[in-house]
Amino acid sequence: KAGVTQTPRYLIKTRGQQVTLSCSPISGHRSVSWYQQTPGQGLQFLFEYFSETQRNKGNFPGRFSGRQFSNSRSEMNVSTLELGDSALYLCASSLITGGKETQYFGPGTRLLVL
Amino acid sequence: ELKVEQNPLFLSMQEGKNYTIYCNYSTTSDRLYWYRQDPGKSLESLFVLLSNGAVKQEGRLMASLDTKARLSTLHITAAVHDLSATYFCAVVPIQGAQKLVFGQGTRLTINP
DSSP: OOOOOOOOEEEEEEEOEEEEEEEEOOOOEEEEEEEEETTEEEEEEEEEEEETEEEOSSSSTTTTTEEEETTTOOEEEEOOOOOGOEEEEEEEOOOOOOSSSEEEEEHHHOEEEO | OOOOEEOSEEEEEETTOEEEEEOOOOOOOOOEEEEEEEEEEEEEEEEOOOSSSSSSEEEEEEEEEEEETTEEEEESSSGGGGGGGEEEEEEESSSTOOOEEEEOOEEEEEOO
16 A cells, blocks of 8 residues: 655745645545644644544644645645745644544655745 | 653664663643654654553564553663664644644664
């Protein structure tokens, strides 16, 4: 079974631009979560989607948004990029049957904002 | 608000030695995960611990959970160089939610 895939893997943008990242979960997984990893703040939860609905949201500004499609693929958008948005963005998927499944992480998208 | 703290944050050890990484969390949770991350890579799932007293082992790694003490440990036995990585514990604060709160990570370096 193929793992979680994320595109693009690397991205360079300039301040003020916007960016869209994509995540395809493991086949059959319906929950997709997004995390930001930076050296200073560590791993932080952005949001979770299940059946095209946002179920949980972390403490990030409104510039960070996401959505999930009917095939469970998810996109994350960051508008008006700031230098501090440079990070590794990780997507994770899980089944959500008993609610205690492991989240499986994708390879990540490394975003550099100049 | 759930806080997760790991210690130590940095650990340098010799091959063949044993050591333990500790993970404390501040509020009740029904799930605790351990992940491994190699430099520049994503997170690899190691263990999920679901109940008090749970113990899981894979190779030279063993994880345990004490929900009353809100403490998990990751024990490394007879360390080998290949275990060099950063190890994260993560806790889910709300039952049924898929929101992980991570510790700071423990960067483990194993020297020959």
